[in-house]
Amino acid sequence: MKVFNNIYSMLLLFVVVLFSCQESENPTINEKGEMIVKFDNYVGNQTMILDELGSTNYRYTTAKGQEFNITRFGYYISHVKLSGPNGEVFVDEMNATADASQIKGYYRVVQGEPDTYNIHLKDVPAGQYNKITFTLGVREDGIQEGAVGGILDRAAGGWFWNWNSGFIHYLFEGHSPSSPVVQGDITNRVRLHIGGWKNIPSENEDPQRFFDNNVEISLDFDATVRVSESLRPSPHIHMNLLKVIGDADFEMENNIHSPAAGKPFSQRLAGAFIVDHTHQ
Amino acid sequence: MISCYKTRVRLFGPVLLLIMMVINGCESVAEHPIVDAYKFEKPAHFPEPTYTFRNNQVNEKGFKLGRRLFNDPSLSRDGSISCSSCHVQSHAFADIMLHPFSFGVEDREGKRNAPPLFNLAFQKEFFWDGGVTHLDFAPILAFESEIEMDLSFEEVVARISRSADYPALFKDAFGIEEVTGPYVLHALSQFMLMMLSADSKYDRYVQGDHQALNSLELKGLELFRQHCESCHQEPLFTDLSYRNNGVQRNITDLGRETVTEVPQDRAKFKVPSLRNIEVTSPYMHNARFETLQQVLDHYTEGVAEQVSIDPKVFASGKPVISLNAEEKEQIIAFLKTLTDPGFLTNPIFFNSND
Known part of the structure; x- marks a missing residue:
C-alpha cells in the first residue's frame, strides 16, 4: 500500500x-486573436457606385471602350485560410446547415451593404501572418448538404440557381448602351452571373461536362502582420471589376447565366483581387 | 431558495435516468416493439441511400408538416394548385392519364410529363434532365416555374410565416422560432423520402417468395433481364443515366444538354424507373405513348437513326431490341408485377391535417 x-x-x-x-x-x-479582412470594390481606379435599375448614367468604360454602369454587384467568399512565415496556419471553420446561426465560413460581399465588406475572422492563433487564401464561390460541400440557411437560403435572398443547382457566386448586373438586350421596359441590360461547382472531365471522345467556376485565390500581404489578444490587424483587399470583364464585348456577352458561359470570366477572377495594404 | 433549486437540479438527472431505465426495461420485457411508421428504413435489397439523412432525419412531425405543405394550394401564386395536383398517390405520384402534360397556375400547360415520385432517397439527380442535384432543392424549381406554381420561393416562405398554423408546426417539428427556407425544404423532403416502393410482387419474388410470380411473369422477367436490364437496372429499375431512346421524332426538347451544355447530351433524358409503370401512363418525357405495348413497339420498330441515339437501342442501322408478340406480352406481364399496391394506398400519404 x-x-x-x-x-x-x-x-x-x-x-x-x-x-x-x-x-x-x-x-x-493557446492565445487567440482576430483579423478583419476588408474588401473594397473598384472599377479600374474608380470606386464602385451603384445606380438605379434603368439608369442611363454610365460612369465606367471597359477595355473595349464600352460604357456601362452597375445596378447590382457582389460575390461569395468561403474556405478562408491564413498562413505566416513561421508556419502559422489558420483555417476558418466551415459549416453549411439549415440553422442560419450555425452557418460558418461562408461570406457574401454585397455592394451597397457596408456590413458585408468586412470578414471577421475569430479564434486566429496568435502569431505572424503574411498570406491569405480563399475560395471565390461555394464549393460542393456547401451545395450537396442540401437545404442550408442564412446567406445560402434562396428564400432569404441567397443567389441560388434553381434549374442547375448551385450558387451564382460572382454577380454583376447593370446597363451598357452597347448591349441590345431589352427585358420588358428595361433596356441595354447586362447581366453576368458566374456559377458552377463541378467538373465531369472529358473521357475518350466524351467532352467535359459542367464547369467548376469556383476559384481559389492566394494573396500575399504587403507586410507581415501580428495577431494577438490585443492586436487585430486588417488587410484591405481591392477587387477590380474591369479585370473580370476583360475584353468581353457587351454587344454579344451581356447575358451570362450558365457555367460554360461563365468560364472565360471565372478564369479572370483570380487576377481581379489584390491586397492593397494592411493595417497592423 | 437558491440552494434548494440547485439540489433539485442535481437530483433531476439521475432520477430521470432511473425512470427511463425502468420504462425501457418494461418495454423490452413486454416484447411489444413500437413500429414507427415515420422512420426511414432502407429496404433490405436496395442500395445505400444517397440522401443526406445526417442533417435531416425523418420523424413524424416533420413528415406530417411536409405532407401538409405538399397538399397546400396556397403555395402557388393564385392559390389554385399544390404539389399533389400533379403528383397523385394512386398514380405513384405521377399525374393522371388525362394530363399528359400537367397544368400549372391559370391552366398553363407543362412541357414534360410529370414524373412519378418514389424511392427518391436513392436518386442522385432530379427531374428529367437531372439539373437538380439534391432532393431538398427539387421543390424550389416546382414552386418557381412559371408553368407550375409560379411563386418565388421567397414568397412561399413568407406566406408560410404569415399563416395562422404553420409557425407553431415548424416550431414543434424543428424547434425554430422563425420559419426559413431550408426547414420548408427539409419538411418536404421528409415527406417525399418516405415514398418508398419496394413491396411489389417482384420484390417478394427476389426476396425468396417463389410463388410470387407466375410462369408468364417469370418468362417476362427472363426476357426483361436479357433486353431491358442494361438501362433499367434492378432493384431501382434505372441505372440513373441519361440517354436518347429516340422518342422525339424531331428534337425540340434538348433535355440533358440544357444542363451539361454539351451537344453530345442532346435529347437525352433520365432513364426512368419502371416500378409502378402500370399506373403511370402516358409514358416518356413527352408523353408520347399511352400503353406499354406502344412502348415496346417503339423499341422494336419505331426507333430510328438520330443524333445522340443510344447504341443500346439503335445500332448498325436498325433497332437493337428484337421481340415477337408473345415475348412482348410476357414482358408486359412482368412489368405489371412492379406495381406496389401497398405504396399506392398507404394512408400515411393521404391529405390530412392531423
Whole structure:
C-alpha cells in the first residue's frame, strides 16, 4: 500500500512538473486573436457606385471602350485560410446547415451593404501572418448538404440557381448602351452571373461536362502582420471589376447565366483581387 | 431558495435516468416493439441511400408538416394548385392519364410529363434532365416555374410565416422560432423520402417468395433481364443515366444538354424507373405513348437513326431490341408485377391535417 502511494505521488509530481514546464516554455500556446479582412470594390481606379435599375448614367468604360454602369454587384467568399512565415496556419471553420446561426465560413460581399465588406475572422492563433487564401464561390460541400440557411437560403435572398443547382457566386448586373438586350421596359441590360461547382472531365471522345467556376485565390500581404489578444490587424483587399470583364464585348456577352458561359470570366477572377495594404 | 433549486437540479438527472431505465426495461420485457411508421428504413435489397439523412432525419412531425405543405394550394401564386395536383398517390405520384402534360397556375400547360415520385432517397439527380442535384432543392424549381406554381420561393416562405398554423408546426417539428427556407425544404423532403416502393410482387419474388410470380411473369422477367436490364437496372429499375431512346421524332426538347451544355447530351433524358409503370401512363418525357405495348413497339420498330441515339437501342442501322408478340406480352406481364399496391394506398400519404 505504501509503495503504491509513493509511486502515485511520484507520478503526480512528474505530471505536474511536465505540465508546468510546458506552460513556462510556451506561454502563448493557446492565445487567440482576430483579423478583419476588408474588401473594397473598384472599377479600374474608380470606386464602385451603384445606380438605379434603368439608369442611363454610365460612369465606367471597359477595355473595349464600352460604357456601362452597375445596378447590382457582389460575390461569395468561403474556405478562408491564413498562413505566416513561421508556419502559422489558420483555417476558418466551415459549416453549411439549415440553422442560419450555425452557418460558418461562408461570406457574401454585397455592394451597397457596408456590413458585408468586412470578414471577421475569430479564434486566429496568435502569431505572424503574411498570406491569405480563399475560395471565390461555394464549393460542393456547401451545395450537396442540401437545404442550408442564412446567406445560402434562396428564400432569404441567397443567389441560388434553381434549374442547375448551385450558387451564382460572382454577380454583376447593370446597363451598357452597347448591349441590345431589352427585358420588358428595361433596356441595354447586362447581366453576368458566374456559377458552377463541378467538373465531369472529358473521357475518350466524351467532352467535359459542367464547369467548376469556383476559384481559389492566394494573396500575399504587403507586410507581415501580428495577431494577438490585443492586436487585430486588417488587410484591405481591392477587387477590380474591369479585370473580370476583360475584353468581353457587351454587344454579344451581356447575358451570362450558365457555367460554360461563365468560364472565360471565372478564369479572370483570380487576377481581379489584390491586397492593397494592411493595417497592423 | 437558491440552494434548494440547485439540489433539485442535481437530483433531476439521475432520477430521470432511473425512470427511463425502468420504462425501457418494461418495454423490452413486454416484447411489444413500437413500429414507427415515420422512420426511414432502407429496404433490405436496395442500395445505400444517397440522401443526406445526417442533417435531416425523418420523424413524424416533420413528415406530417411536409405532407401538409405538399397538399397546400396556397403555395402557388393564385392559390389554385399544390404539389399533389400533379403528383397523385394512386398514380405513384405521377399525374393522371388525362394530363399528359400537367397544368400549372391559370391552366398553363407543362412541357414534360410529370414524373412519378418514389424511392427518391436513392436518386442522385432530379427531374428529367437531372439539373437538380439534391432532393431538398427539387421543390424550389416546382414552386418557381412559371408553368407550375409560379411563386418565388421567397414568397412561399413568407406566406408560410404569415399563416395562422404553420409557425407553431415548424416550431414543434424543428424547434425554430422563425420559419426559413431550408426547414420548408427539409419538411418536404421528409415527406417525399418516405415514398418508398419496394413491396411489389417482384420484390417478394427476389426476396425468396417463389410463388410470387407466375410462369408468364417469370418468362417476362427472363426476357426483361436479357433486353431491358442494361438501362433499367434492378432493384431501382434505372441505372440513373441519361440517354436518347429516340422518342422525339424531331428534337425540340434538348433535355440533358440544357444542363451539361454539351451537344453530345442532346435529347437525352433520365432513364426512368419502371416500378409502378402500370399506373403511370402516358409514358416518356413527352408523353408520347399511352400503353406499354406502344412502348415496346417503339423499341422494336419505331426507333430510328438520330443524333445522340443510344447504341443500346439503335445500332448498325436498325433497332437493337428484337421481340415477337408473345415475348412482348410476357414482358408486359412482368412489368405489371412492379406495381406496389401497398405504396399506392398507404394512408400515411393521404391529405390530412392531423
